[in-house]
Structures are given as C-alpha cells and as structure tokens.
Amino acid sequence: MKIPELLAAALPQDCVTTEAWALQSYGCDRTTIWPAQAVAVVRPRHIDEVQRCVQLANEHGFALVPSGGRTGLSGGAVASNGEVVLSLERMNRIVDFDPVDASVRVEAGVVTAQLQDYARDKGLYYPVDFAAAGSSQIGGNIATNAGGIKVIRYGMTRDRVRGLSVVTGKGERLELNRGLLKNNTGYDFRHLFVGSEGTLGVICEANLALAPAPADPLVLVLGVPRFADVLEVLASFRQRFSLSAFECFSDNGLRKVCAAHQLAPPLSTPAAYYALIEVDECDGAAEQAVAAFEYCVDQGWVSDGVISQSLGQAAELWKLREYLSETLAAWTPYKNDISVAVSRLPAFLVEADALMAARYPDCEVVWYGHIGDGNLHLNILKPERWSKDDFLSRCSAVTDELGDLLVRHGGSISAEHGVGLLKRDYLHYTRSPAEIELMRGMKALFDPRGVLNPGKLIG
Amino acid sequence: MKIPELLAAALPQDCVTTEAWALQSYGCDRTTIWPAQAVAVVRPRHIDEVQRCVQLANEHGFALVPSGGRTGLSGGAVASNGEVVLSLERMNRIVDFDPVDASVRVEAGVVTAQLQDYARDKGLYYPVDFAAAGSSQIGGNIATNAGGIKVIRYGMTRDRVRGLSVVTGKGERLELNRGLLKNNTGYDFRHLFVGSEGTLGVICEANLALAPAPADPLVLVLGVPRFADVLEVLASFRQRFSLSAFECFSDNGLRKVCAAHQLAPPLSTPAAYYALIEVDECDGAAEQAVAAFEYCVDQGWVSDGVISQSLGQAAELWKLREYLSETLAAWTPYKNDISVAVSRLPAFLVEADALMAARYPDCEVVWYGHIGDGNLHLNILKPERWSKDDFLSRCSAVTDELGDLLVRHGGSISAEHGVGLLKRDYLHYTRSPAEIELMRGMKALFDPRGVLNPGKLIG
Numbered sequence: 001m002k003i004p005e006l007l008a009a010a011l012p013q014d015c016v017t018t019e020a021w022a023l024q025s026y027g028c029d030r031t032t033i034w035p036a037q038a039v040a041v042v043r044p045r046h047i048d049e050v051q052r053c054v055q056l057a058n059e060h061g062f063a064l065v066p067s068g069g070r071t072g073l074s075g076g077a078v079a080s081n082g083e084v085v086l087s088l089e090r091m092n093r094i095v096d097f098d099p100v101d102a103s104v105r106v107e108a109g110v111v112t113a114q115l116q117d118y119a120r121d122k123g124l125y126y127p128v129d130f131a132a133a134g135s136s137q138i139g140g141n142i143a144t145n146a147g148g149i150k151v152i153r154y155g156m157t158r159d160r161v162r163g164l165s166v167v168t169g170k171g172e173r174l175e176l177n178r179g180l181l182k183n184n185t186g187y188d189f190r191h192l193f194v195g196s197e198g199t200l201g202v203i204c205e206a207n208l209a210l211a212p213a214p215a216d217p218l219v220l221v222l223g224v225p226r227f228a229d230v231l232e233v234l235a236s237f238r239q240r241f242s243l244s245a246f247e248c249f250s251d252n253g254l255r256k257v258c259a260a261h262q263l264a265p266p267l268s269t270p271a272a273y274y275a276l277i278e279v280d281e282c283d284g285a286a287e288q289a290v291a292a293f294e295y296c297v298d299q300g301w302v303s304d305g306v307i308s309q310s311l312g313q314a315a316e317l318w319k320l321r322e323y324l325s326e327t328l329a330a331w332t333p334y335k336n337d338i339s340v341a342v343s344r345l346p347a348f349l350v351e352a353d354a355l356m357a358a359r360y361p362d363c364e365v366v367w368y369g370h371i372g373d374g375n376l377h378l379n380i381l382k383p384e385r386w387s388k389d390d391f392l393s394r395c396s397a398v399t400d401e402l403g404d405l406l407v408r409h410g411g412s413i414s415a416e417h418g419v420g421l422l423k424r425d426y427l428h429y430t431r432s433p434a435e436i437e438l439m440r441g442m443k444a445l446f447d448p449r450g451v452l453n454p455g456k457l458i459g
Numbered sequence: 460m461k462i463p464e465l466l467a468a469a470l471p472q473d474c475v476t477t478e479a480w481a482l483q484s485y486g487c488d489r490t491t492i493w494p495a496q497a498v499a500v501v502r503p504r505h506i507d508e509v510q511r512c513v514q515l516a517n518e519h520g521f522a523l524v525p526s527g528g529r530t531g532l533s534g535g536a537v538a539s540n541g542e543v544v545l546s547l548e549r550m551n552r553i554v555d556f557d558p559v560d561a562s563v564r565v566e567a568g569v570v571t572a573q574l575q576d577y578a579r580d581k582g583l584y585y586p587v588d589f590a591a592a593g594s595s596q597i598g599g600n601i602a603t604n605a606g607g608i609k610v611i612r613y614g615m616t617r618d619r620v621r622g623l624s625v626v627t628g629k630g631e632r633l634e635l636n637r638g639l640l641k642n643n644t645g646y647d648f649r650h651l652f653v654g655s656e657g658t659l660g661v662i663c664e665a666n667l668a669l670a671p672a673p674a675d676p677l678v679l680v681l682g683v684p685r686f687a688d689v690l691e692v693l694a695s696f697r698q699r700f701s702l703s704a705f706e707c708f709s710d711n712g713l714r715k716v717c718a719a720h721q722l723a724p725p726l727s728t729p730a731a732y733y734a735l736i737e738v739d740e741c742d743g744a745a746e747q748a749v750a751a752f753e754y755c756v757d758q759g760w761v762s763d764g765v766i767s768q769s770l771g772q773a774a775e776l777w778k779l780r781e782y783l784s785e786t787l788a789a790w791t792p793y794k795n796d797i798s799v800a801v802s803r804l805p806a807f808l809v810e811a812d813a814l815m816a817a818r819y820p821d822c823e824v825v826w827y828g829h830i831g832d833g834n835l836h837l838n839i840l841k842p843e844r845w846s847k848d849d850f851l852s853r854c855s856a857v858t859d860e861l862g863d864l865l866v867r868h869g870g871s872i873s874a875e876h877g878v879g880l881l882k883r884d885y886l887h888y889t890r891s892p893a894e895i896e897l898m899r900g901m902k903a904l905f906d907p908r909g910v911l912n913p914g915k916l917i918g
Contacts, residue, residue: 100694100802145643156641159618172893181832182615182798182874184604184654185882185889186916187898191650195643212701235559242671339641343559373640415641423644430644434631438904439646445900457645 003062003084004040010052017041026087027079029072030132031422032332033392038065038079043087047165047173047204053086054202055171057451065453066198068140069111071132073335074420076144076197076456083454086202088139094118095205102210103162103179108139108203112146115208124210127154131325139203145195147416149321152372153244154211156416158194163207166193169200169447179207192442197418198453200446215280217244219314220289222296222305223271224248227353228346229301230371233275236296240288245278247321249368253328253379256366257320260327266320267304275302275371276321278314324368331381332388333366334395335422338406339415342374348409352378355405359398375415378402396425403429419457427458462521462543463499469511476500485546486538488531489591490881491791492851497524497538502546506624506632506663512545513661514630516910524912525657527599528570530591532794533879535603535656535915542913545661547598553577554664561669562621562638567598567662571605574667583669586613590784598662604654606875608780611831612703613670615875617653622666625652628659628906638666651901656877657912659905674739676703678773679748681755681764682730683707686812687805688760689830692734695755699747704737706780708827712787712838715825716779719786725779726763734761734830735780737773783827790840791847792825793854797865798874801833807868811837814864818857834874837861855884862888878916886917 001009008016018040027036039062044050057064063083070077079085092109102124106115112126112133119126128141130148140146142164146157154160163179176190177183193201224230230248237243251270258265266274279285289307296302308314340348356365362383369376380398382391403413403426413426427436439458443450460468467475477499486495498521503509516523522542529536538544551568561583565574571585571592578585587600589607599605601623605616613619622638635649636642652660683689689707696702710729717724725733738744748766755761767773799807815824821842828835839857841850862872862885872885886895898917902909 098800098802100690101800103800147641147643151641158647168893168897174891174894174897176894178869179800180798180869180871180874181801182606182610182829182834183871183889184606184875184877185871185873185886186654186656186878186895187651187659187901188604188617188654189894189897192646195645195647197645200646231559339639341557341560341562341638342640343557370641375641410637410639412639412642412644414644415639416643418643419645427644430642432633434627435633435635435648436645438627438633438648441904442646442901445897445904 003060006056006060007040007042007053007084010056011042011044011049015042015044015049026067026070026085029070029075029077031073031075031078034075034078034080034421036079037082038085039082041085041087043090045090047167050086050202050204051167051171051173054167054169054451057084058171058449061449063451063454066143066202068108068137068143069132069135071136072140072144072420073337073417074414074422076418076420077140078421081455088137088204091204097122101179103207104210105179105205105207106138107205108137110138112136112138112141119210123213125213126208127211128157128160131322138206142194142203142206143196143198144418147370147373147375149245149247149370151370152246153242158191160208161190161194161206162209164190164193164203165205166201166203169449169452174201195418197420197457199443199457201452214244215282216311217278217314218281218285218289219308219317220277220293220305221266221317221320222275222277222293223267223269223303224273224275224301225271225303227273227349230273230275231346232299232301233296234371237277237292240292241279243277243279243372245276246372247276247368248371249274249321249324250366252364253324253366253368254320257323257327261319261323263319266306266317269304271303276317321368328366328379328381333379333381334391335417336378336399336402337415337417338378338402338411338413339373339375340406340409340411342372344409344411345371345374348405348411351405352402355398355401359401399426406430421456424457424459462519465515465519466499466501466512466543469515470501470503470508474501474503474508485526485529485544488529488534488536490532490534490537493534493537493539493880495538496541497544498541500544500546502549504549506626509545509661509663510626510630510632513626513628513910516543517630517908520908522910522913525602525661527567527596527602528591528594530595531599531603531879532796532876533873533881535877535879536599537880540914547596547663550663556581560638562666563669564638564664564666565597566664567596569597571595571597571600578669582672584672585667586670587616587619590781597665601653601662601665602655602657603877606829606832606834608704608706608829610829611705612701617650619667620649620653620665621668623649623652623662624664625660625662628908628911633660654877656879656916658902658916660911673703674741675770676737676773677740677744677748678767678776679736679752679764680725680776680779681734681736681752682726682728682762683732683734683760684730684762686732686808689732689734690805691758691760692755693830696736696751699751700738702736702738702831704735705831706735706827707830708733708780708783709825711823712783712825712827713779716782716786720778720782722778725765725776728763730762735776780827787825787838787840792838792840793850794876795837795858795861796874796876797837797861797870797872798832798834799865799868799870801831803868803870804830804833807864807870810864811861814857814860818860858885865889880915883916883918
C-alpha cells in the first residue's frame with residue numbers, strides 16, 4: 001500500500017487527503033523558498049489518532065511534518081521532501097479552564113487569537129501576541145517558543161507552559177508536568193519540547209498560565225533621530241514605568257506601512273527611528289509619560305512624539321508596528337531575526353550597520369525590533385531586477401558575516417523565529433559543535449527512526 | 460595511584476584533602492540518613508580544574524558528587540559510597556554585573572545571601588529566598604531548582620537563569636544561552652540542567668536575572684480555624700493585591716518555634732492554622748489589607764490577625780515561618796515535600812489528612828506550606844522511643860500511599876526539594892516509565908560513564 005492508503009486504512013477516512021490544493025497549501029509556511037512537495041495531509045481529531053500516525057510512520061518509514069497555522073518564517077513547517085503533513089488544526093478545543101489556577105488546557109490547534117479572546121472573556125489575559133496571532137496555533141507557538149510584542153513584561157511562550165501532552169517520535173505519549181507550579185522530579189522535558197520545532201515529538205495539548213487582565217494601554221510613538229539614543233529613551237521610561245512593550249522601527253519601514261494601509265504618519269516631523277512604548281493607563285500615568293517624553297526631548301534624544309488619548313488611538317498607533325511584517329512581504333524580504341544582550345546593542349549596531357551598508361549597497365534594509373529584549377529584525381528587500389535565487393545566495397553569504405559578528409557579541413542567529421530550514425546552516429554561530437552533537441543524541445533518543453520533521457533544525 | 464593521589468597530581472596540591480573531618484563534613488547534606496563515606500574532597504578554584512576532575516573521573520572510573528552548601532533535604536549531595544566530593548565553594552566570585560541587562564554572572568559557589576546582598580547594594584533584588592539562604596550556594600540552587608517563599612510572585616530559580624557554564628559528565632564545557640533574553644536555536648539545554656541534581660554536569664557559572672527592588676513589605680499573620688478556609692483567604696487577598704508571599708503553617712509548628720526561639724505567639728487567640736501574607740507597602744495598602752482581613756473575619760474564615768506596623772515587626776512575623784524547618788530538625792522529621800494544583804488542594808487535603816491520621820497515630824504531624832504554589836511540607840516527627848531505622852521504614856510505607864494519592868490528584872512527590880536518594884524510589888509516582896527511561900537515555904548522553912552523582916535521582 002502507498003502511504004496515503006496506509007493512513008486512510010488506519011484512521012477515519014476523512015482525516016486523510018491527497019488533493020492538490022491541500023498538498024500545496026499545507027506543504028508551505030510563510031517562507032517562499034521551498035516548494036510544497038507533500039504526499040498527503042492528515043488531520044486527526046484526537047491524540048490517539050496522532051499517535052497512530054507516528055506509529056505508522058515508524059513502521060513504514062515515512063516522514064511527518066507537524067503543522068499548525070503555518071505562519072512560521074524559517075521553514076520549520078515546510079513539507080518539500082515527500083513528507084506527510086500532520087495538521088493539528090482539527091484539535092482546536094479549549095478543554096478546561098480553572099479560575100483558581102488561572103490556567104487553561106487547550107488542544108494544539110487552538111488559534112492564538114481564539115485563546116486571547118477566551119482569556120479576555122474570563123477576565124484574564126493570554127499575553128503572547130504578535131502579528132500572526134489571528135492564524136498561528138498554540139502547538140506551533142510552543143514548538144517555536146513564540147515571542148512577540150509583550151515579551152518585555154510577560155516573557156516568551158515558554159514562560160506560559162505549565163504542562164504538555166506530547167507524542168514522541170517513538171510514538172509514546174508523555175504527560176509532562178501536568179500543570180504544576182512546582183515539580184522538582186528530575187529532568188524537565190517540558191522545556192525540551194518548547195522550541196524543539198516538531199523534531200522530538202508532536203505537541204497535542206498544553207496547560208497554559210493566564211495573566212491577570214492588564215490595565216488599559218497608554219501608547220506613545222516617539223521620533224528618535226539617532227539609534228543609540230533609543231536605548232536612552234528605553235532607560236528613561238523604564239525608570240518611571242513597568243513597560244508592557246518597547247518596540248522600535250525605522251522610517252523607511254513606517255513609510256511603507258503608511259502607504260500600503262493608507263495610514264497617516266504619526267508625527268508631523270519624520271525621524272530616522274521611532275520608539276513605540278506601551279505602559280499601563282492609571283492615575284498619573286499620562287503625566288509621567290509626558291514628563292519622560294519631555295526629559296528625552298530636553299536631552300536631545302527625541303524630536304517629536306504622540307501619546308494616545310483613547311483606546312482607539314492606541315490601537316491605531318500599534319498598527320504602524322504590527323503591519324510591518326505583512327507590508328514588507330511584497331518585497332520578498334530576507335529576514336534576519338537576531339538578538340544580543342540589551343547592553344550590547346549599541347556596540348553591535350554600529351558594526352551591523354556598517355556591514356549592511358557595505359554588503360547590501362543595492363538593497364534596501366528595513367529594520368525593526370523588540371529593543372527591550374535585545375531582538376532585531378533586519379529585513380533585506382529584494383531589488384526587483386534580481387532573481388530570487390540570486391538574491392538568496394547573496395543574502396546567505398552576508399548571513400555568515402553577520403554570524404561572525406554575533407559570535408563576537410555573544411548573540412543569537414535566531415531570537416524568536418526558530419531555525420527550521422532557513423537558519424539550519426547557521427546554527428553553529430550560536431550553538432557549539434558539542435551542543436549540536438548533543439542535540440543529535442537527543443533527537444535519536446526521542447525519535448530514533450527520524451520520522452518527525454527530518455532535516456529541520458539540525459539537518 | 461590511589462584516587463586522592465591522582466587528583467593531587469593533576470591539580471594544585473591544596474585543592475585535595477582526605478582529612479577525616481573534611482570527609483565527614485563534605486560527605487553529608489541536611490539529611491541524616493546516609494553516613495558520609497567519601498574518599499576525598501576536591502575544591503577547585505577554576506572551571507578548568509573542574510573539567511580536569513571530571514576527565515580524571517572518566518579516565519580512572521571514579522565517581523564525583525558535585526557539592527554546594529549541602530543544605531539539601533533529599534540526599535542529593537551525600538557521598539556515602541566512596542565518591543570524591545567536588546566542592547564548588549572556592550568558586551565564589553561575582554564575576555560581572557550589568558545594570559542595563561539587570562543581570563549578574565556568578566560562580567557556582569556564591570552563597571545565596573551573598574548574592575541577595577550584592578543585588579540590594581546595586582538597587583536590585585535577587586528574589587529566590589528560603590530558610591537556608593545563608594549557607595546554600597547558587598550552583599546547588601540551580602541544580603535543585605530551589606523554590607522558597609517568594610515563588611508566588613517571582614517563580615523558581617529556573618526563572619532567574621539566563622545562562623549556564625557547565626562541565627558535562629563527559630568532561631565537555633558548554634556555554635548555554637549566554638545571558639540572552641531571546642534565543643530560539645534548538646533544544647534549550649539550560650533548562651535541562653536546572654533541577655538535574657548534579658547528574659548531567661557540574662554547574663560552574665550562571666547568568667542570573669535580577670528583579671527591580673521591591674517596595675517595603677507589609678506582613679499579616681491571620682488565624683484560620685479551618686484549613687479549607689485558607690484558600691478563601693488566599694482568593695480574597697489576591698483580588699486586592701499582587702501578593703509577594705502567602706505561607707501557611709499549623710499551630711503545633713508555631714508553638715514549637717515560639718518555644719525554641721523565645722518568641723511571643725502572634726495572636727492572643729490561637730487558631731489551628733495561620734496564614735502569613737506579604738504585600739507591597741504603598742499608599743492605601745494597609746487600609747486595603749485591613750479591609751480584606753475584615754471581610755475574611757465577617758465570612759467566618761479568620762478568627763484573629765496582626766498586621767506589621769514597621770519593617771522590624773514584619774521581620775519578626777517572618778521568623779515564625781522561617782524558623783520552622785530548623786526548629787523541627789530536633790525531632791528528626793521525615794519530610795514530605797509535595798504539590799498539587801492550587802485548585803486541587805482542598806480535595807487533596809481532606810484525603811491527605813485522613814491518611815496521616817490513620818497511618819501515623821503515634822506521630823506528631825507538623826505541616827506548613829507555600830499554599831499559593833500548591834506546595835505542602837508534611838513533617839512527620841519521630842517519637843523519641845522509636846529507632847531511626849524503624850521510623851524511616853514506617854514512613855517509607857506511608858509515602859507509597861501518599862504517592863498513590865498524589866497520582867489521583869495529579870500532584871508531585873517532590874515539589875522543591877528534589878529527588879536525590881530520599882525520593883528516588885518514589886519517582887514513578889510522578890514520572891511515567893517512559894519518562895524515566897528517557898531520563899536514563901539523557902543521563903547516558905551527557906554522562907556515558909556515569910561518573911557524576913551516580914545513584915541519585917534515577918538510581
């Protein structure tokens with residue numbers, strides 16, 4: 001029997017499809033580098049069916065690509081090598097909620113925004129948020145340890161995970177940590193699965209910690225002529241506030257967003273960089289924010305600024321940042337998602353700027369970032385006249401130089417997007433040979449036949 | 460050559476000792492069950508010397524017990540089987556501090572209180588705190604993922620660790636995560652080493668996140684006649700405050716502490732249980748606390764209470780809780796350190812109480828706990844007339860029944876003390892056979908010759 005027939009024989013018939021549109025659609029993520037080449041798509045409704053798929057893959061030696069909302073940017077969910085896509089999208093129930101524990105148990109296919117809405121209805125908050133929250137799924141978020149715009153206050157997806165139900169590459173079911181706050185009984189495999197990009201097991205269910213509902217947001221956008229001063233602005237606001245967000249973007253990115261979405265620029269005087277700052281609205285917050293702003297102006301760090309006067313205006317200001325990734329997609333950008341310690345940012349940026357200017361004289365570079373976390377997104381836009389292949393190979397060469405620079409500054413070649421296929425050949429800039437060898441050993445332990453997402457992360 | 464001679468030949472001479480007092484003192488932790496039987500104590504000053512020790516152990520097939528402040532309660536640092544104790548106490552430098560990152564890099568032998576003081580001097584806060592903070596060392600805290608009295612707000616030691624320098628059982632050095640806030644480049648070994656109890660590698664250095672300095676504390680001690688109502692009190696205070704601590708202890712424990720330390724009881728009317736609550740002092744906090752207290756009295760949950768009027772009084776009230784562990788040591792207690800989800804506590808406690816009453820009719824049971832984390836310390840006091848062996852074997856039998864109860868309530872057999880030798884035979888109540896098998900595989904990966912802390916955790 002062929003693989004799709006094997007699957008169809010073992011699972012409810014409507015779980016398996018080989019229709020062309022499905023193979024195409026489920027075989028890709030948001031990268032556009034690798035063609036979809038899946039042989040089947042299987043969409044189980046229950047963890048038992050996931051387990052059956054993995055067992056079949058072991059018995060018959062075929063490969064599975066665990067699949068969520070496919071909003072990834074590193075090719076971690078691409079099936080371009082004859083794999084079976086294992087989509088978790090039908091496992092999208094919110095299984096349980098406990099107000100005393102302030103936690104939810106959800107299946108992997110729950111969409112991020114669905115969980116955010118659910119939490120809000122319960123008077124609580126699911127704080128992991130990013131541009132793709134309307135499509136990304138919780139299982140994928142956990143597999144890539146998704147970050148986003150609220151990390152500065154709430155941490156990464158990792159920091160929400162109190163428990164996981166997984167099916168390992170061997171086909172075993174593990175119930176990891178069961179939602180406990182305290183459990184010191186040996187190696188914490190839960191944290192091993194967070195960020196493992198579908199290579200060790202399939203995440204089927206998670207117990208997630210919710211946060212108290214936040215106060216209404218007060219949002220500022222400030223124009224900052226020189227990048228180094230962005231960090232001074234950060235320090236000035238940190239002295240007065242526990243920040244909810246501190247984002248930064250360059251003027252060329254802002255102009256593209258405003259043009260694409262018919263938005264007015266936030267400030268009458270443009271600046272080379274902008275800082276978007278969110279704090280909790282409370283008694284005196286606006287006065288404090290104005291005081292911090294005026295201090296930054298007096299110091300010469302900030303040229304102009306706007307502060308939200310309503311929730312509507314706060315949401316409008318956020319659009320300037322949130323629409324960036326989607327807007328730039330029109331230029332087929334090559335994305336670098338890098339991080340250094342916040343204290344290293346100024347020195348790193350001087351060198352990174354020089355590298356970009358020297359090595360991409362013909363390309364526009366748009367950058368933005370979660371500055372409060374030391375995380376920068378450097379987007380290299382493809383000149384229209386260049387072919388995709390040509391562009392990619394030039395960018396790859398520069399990424400090697402960027403890798404060397406990151407080594408010198410103790411940084412990471414992938415801050416929040418993960419490794420997948422896109423950053424696999426650059427992994428050695430952040431992880432040592434000994435670590436990569438141990439990663440291979442770990443892969444062999446959980447997935448000895450290599451059926452889960454082969455070729456991703458460690459190749 | 461014998462082992463001590465091998466070590467003395469490879470390391471600076473004053474690093475190795477075989478004096479009887481040292482073998483005795485470094486061979487034990489705070490358990491008193493296993494006799495010290497070390498063959499040597501080695502106290503390196505540098506990670507290179509640690510690495511040399513591990514390499515020698517691999518070459519010559521002897522066992523090492525990594526050793527910190529030896530304040531552990533599960534026998535994780537006991538050397539009772541002819542091992543070499545590898546003490547990190549001389550590696551006690553605070554290597555680096557960065558105010559922008561709000562982080563410190565410390566060697567493993569730094570004492571917890573030393574780091575707390577250092578952070579305070581810098582206007583920051585190291586929030587992991589517990590009774591043994593004056594002797595416990597950071598390396599040991601990380602190896603056991605130490606919890607304590609501030610977990611409800613700040614999390615466990617795990618949540619502080621931004622980077623680790625370790626020497627694996629193979630003798631390789633790994634630099635894990637290098638202090639980054641965001642780094643999604645594959646399996647996060649840092650979290651694997653946190654709580655690994657010295658079985659995978661020797662933690663030599665750590666990058667730790669400091670917290671902003673907290674406000675002055677406001678402390679309440681409330682008398683609660685019925686245990687189930689403690690959770691109502693918790694909910695009432697949580698509605699009004701972001702709590703810094705919520706501890707609970709029983710009246711028989713309090714009486715022992717007051718007697719041993721010549722302290723006055725906090726309330727004129729004793730109650731069966733006491734809740735110790737800490738919140739941030741700020742405008743209106745005392746009024747809010749009194750309102751919450753009065754609400755709890757009106758509901759019949761609380762019989763009496765006291766609220767601190769000064770920092771000195773807050774510290775005095777804390778003594779009632781902090782002296783408990785040390786005070787009970789006189790009774791050679793058998794310690795159960797268990798957890799369930801907070802929402803499961805009431806149902807669990809009804810059954811646990813019944814079990815204790817039925818199975819320990821001759822023993823006094825003193826319990827206290829970090830209720831806000833679902834963590835209970837059940838201390839069984841040894842009747843004077845019973846021998847230690849007799850007492851231990853009776854307690855072990857009851858622990859099996861407690862294990863069954865925990866399985867039914869989805870709890871953990873070791874919330875924060877770790878497994879070591881004491882809980883090794885009960886590990887299966889919290890971790891499945893598949894998980895334990897994977898733990899063995901992981902041990903073989905990092906420490907193939909089994910030279911690090913053999914027999915601990917997974918036996």
